[in-house]
Amino acid sequence: MTTSHDTDERLIEKGRKLFAQSWRFTHASPSIESLPPMGSLEVAFAGRSNVGKSSLINALTGQNALARTSHTPGRTQELIFFEGPEYAPLRLVDMPGYGYAAAAKTKVASWTELIHQFLLGRTSLARVYVLIDARHGLKEVDQEILKTLDRSAVSYQLILTKADQIKPAELASRIAETEAALAKHPAAFPQVLATSSRSATGMPELRAAITRLLEERGA
Ligand SMILES: Nc1nc2c(ncn2[C@@H]2O[C@H](COP(=O)(O)OP(=O)(O)OP(=O)(O)O)[C@@H](O)[C@H]2O)c(=O)[nH]1
């Protein structure tokens, strides 16, 4: 008999292998006109500037220099695509951050436009993870992204990042509060994940979730 525990173990092992391969940068798109042709399934990471999108891609792949990270917000300014050579059906997409008030207004506006256009019009986009800083929770500017995702057909899930920065009890209440806020967004996964790129908390589960998605899509 197959139990759900067996399935979880199998997906965690398969996810570990998928992400243990050598990932590489393949494409950077500063505009919607310059996107790579659709083909492989894509999983994108969105969120406010500095929330830890690029760091999460590095932690998932175990390659610390794959995506460029920075202490200062506004590091990632284009849509950045990564592929694993032995598993072409999957691309990871690092996105520019939104809500960064210190950057030039015109830049912020063009990144925001790019983000919304990508999320609404990309049929190869199989899932979007929306990252939220576990210390701060959902902000008004995140709601705009959630509204865009509600209008698109893509499945999406929230991830609380930097879980290493707060106490377990605080993390538990932040998860509960964020899940409660998702009641207004029926298109979202009702469950919220918690991760730390620093301690690798949540990485096996996230790799398994992406692996399950690929299986569901027959990739
Ligand atoms: N403590 C802790 N710090 C983290 C974690 N993830 C990222 N950081 C730090 O947060 C800062 C921003 O990380 P990035 O990965 O560059 O964030 P980003 O969301 O890609 O930022 P932009 O590209 O500017 O939108 C860096 O100083 C990281 O070291 C984490 O899990 N724990």
Ligand SMILES: [Mg+2]
């Ligand atoms: Mg980044």
